Amino acid sequence: MAQFARVSRSVGLITLQNPPVNALSALARQGIVDAVKRALSDPKVKSVVICGQNGIFCGGADIKEFGTNITGPPLVPMIHAIEASNKPVVAAIEGSAFGGGLELALGCHYRVAHSKAKLGLTEVTLGLLPAAGGTQRLPRLIGVPAALNLITTGRHVTAAEALQLGIVDQVTDHNTVDEAVKFALSVAGKSLDARRISTYPCPCPSDVDALFEEVMQKVRQSARGAIAPIACVQAVRAAATLPYSQGMEREQELMATLFTSGQARALQYCFFAQRAVGRWSMPSGARWDTSKPRSIHKAAVIGLGTMGRGIAVALAQTGLSVVAVETQEKQFMEAKKMVSGMMERGAKRHGTAPPLDKITYSQNIQAVADVDLVIEAVFEDMALKEKVFQQLSTICKQGTFLCTNTSALDVDHLASQTRNPELVVGMHFFAPAHVMKLLEVVYGPRSSPQAVATAMQLGKKMGKVSVAVGNCRGFVGNRMLKPYLEQALFLLEEGATPELVDGALEEFGFALGVFKMSDLSGLDVGWKVRKGDGLVEPGLASGPSARIRQGRRYSPLGDLLCEQGRFGQKTGQGWYRY
Ligand SMILES: CC/C=C\CC(=O)SCCNC(=O)CCNC(=O)[C@H](O)C(C)(C)COP(=O)(O)OP(=O)(O)OC[C@H]1O[C@@H](n2cnc3c(N)ncnc32)[C@H](O)[C@@H]1OP(=O)(O)O
Secondary structure, eight states: OEEEEEETTTEEEEEEOOTTTTOBOHHHHHHHHHHHHHHHHOTTOOEEEEEEGGGOOBOOBOGGGTTSOOOSOOHHHHHHHHHHOSSOEEEEEOSEEETHHHHHHHHSSEEEEETTOEEEOGGGGGTOOOTTTHHHHHHHHHOHHHHHHHHHHOOOEEHHHHHHHTSOSEEESSOHHHHHHHHHHHHTTSOOGGGOGGGSOOOOOSOHHHHHHHHHHHHHHHHTTOSHHHHHHHHHHHHHHSOHHHHHHHHHHHHHHHHTOHHHHHHHHHHHHHHHTTSOBOTTSOBTTTOOOOOOOEEEEEOOSHHHHHHHHHHHHTTOEEEEEOOSHHHHHHHHHHHHHHHHHHHHHHTSOOOGGGEEEESOGGGGTTOSEEEEOOOSOHHHHHHHHHHHHHHSOTTOEEEEOOSSSOHHHHHTTSSOGGGEEEEEEOSSTTTOOEEEEEEOTTOOHHHHHHHHHHHHHTTOEEEEEEOOTTTTHHHHHHHHHHHHHHHHHTTOOHHHHHHHHHHHTOSSOHHHHHHHHOHHHHHHHHHHTTOOOTTOSSSGGGGEETTEEOOOHHHHHHHTTOOBGGGTBSSSBO
């Protein structure tokens, strides 16, 4: 799992070979230990380069091993042995160096990265901390504030940022391994005293207590119930206040608590589940690996309400040309302003230019004639959507995919309104559509595998986790949401307030409480669906008998709000006042 070769006469080249991401499995670790021993004992080898095969340095520890009886050499002594080597070791970083992969690179004496490489201590996203010395070496290398930022968020940094922070020594546009070999030749025989990060003092601000108190408060606020980011801060604090060996002990102690936690298990389940949904299949036998998507360059969004605006922004941020159509004058003017504002705020956060020129606006549906894909996001009303699909079917060029953002209506029925039902699928986003990562791609019996593959690929390009689901009422997401919303309403009837319920959910870790989320999405959508289901009947809005409908407990509170025109944020009032 790690190949050894001598190149350029005196450089020992160790290549990690564990596809697809060169994860540090037991066999890979054994391979590295053996190869390092070989390099160090070969008198012809004067310096060493460690790289990964197939353009990726290392995706970190093998997550599949977690929760099993882990065998093979442990990571920490393996990395210590590399750092302690008396021959210079250079990491050649291509593709990704994440988690244990970056920790391995930090144990090397030098790091050369390709300009397109991404680096990060991502463990926190899996409910863990960088426990192969990452919490102790990174602050010593780049300082406490920058290390805290990277370790508590798990964010990926580009090679350019890594160079600026001091994580890598050189960035190249050329062949990274060749450059690293040249680098290794140039440092052979030089003293390594100043290159072992674990021996560095940790650069520390004068008031350590105040700094960590402030950071801990911020992390508690943003991490919302997650234990790993807190442990990350505690581990970095150990780096700042204790000698390296004691800091390592603290790192291991904290990791031991996280390793078996329910949060870590859940986040790791989520990691694999998010990848598993990419391997979709349909009852017809069509599959992700046999269905070819078509490239989408220009897309349209019909209807610029809450959802349509978010979808237009998400498409433009992906780099697509977007035609945004809204036929109602008032909504059209308002939407233009809101969409630009959303893009400007997003661009400011990412330090980029807002892609304002990617969107053209129109009040005429004919403007979508030449697009490759349309996402319909008009109000949740079957008659209205039928009309839109009939129009789209005659206006759009041959082969345009017609997608609906409906959250509950029959996608197959909408397909039947068109000349080419095989081009119709659901693309159901969740509010706010430019932020939320979940996308349901809804196929009906007539949807073609290519339409599904194209929507799935477009979703991935937009940074979404796309999940292919069958066509049924509420699909999967809203079927899961229904009992959650119901129970929240019952809590109100039993004496809680919306603030109390939302507060408890947010404390638990939800980004938004259920009532805030409902106000954001718009209360009228659910009202319309409940009316369609025969649950909302005039004269039944109050009194005890009103609380049993269709044989089940029912709360009419949401209906009462809607009867007063309180549809949520968009009308200035919903569960809350805005
Ligand atoms: C003592 C503890 C020390 C260290 C702890 C750690 O190192 S924890 C692990 C930290 N590493 C990460 O967080 C990186 C996770 N991986 C990724 O972010 C991406 O996979 C990556 C490397 C950027 C590649 O992305 P890409 O989009 O190209 O591929 P994809 O994500 O679909 O992955 C391809 C298959 O590889 C599997 N895989 C990825 N990383 C790991 C891993 N670290 N361990 C095991 N397996 C991994 C992934 O599941 C995919 O396989 P599949 O069969 O499709 O599930």
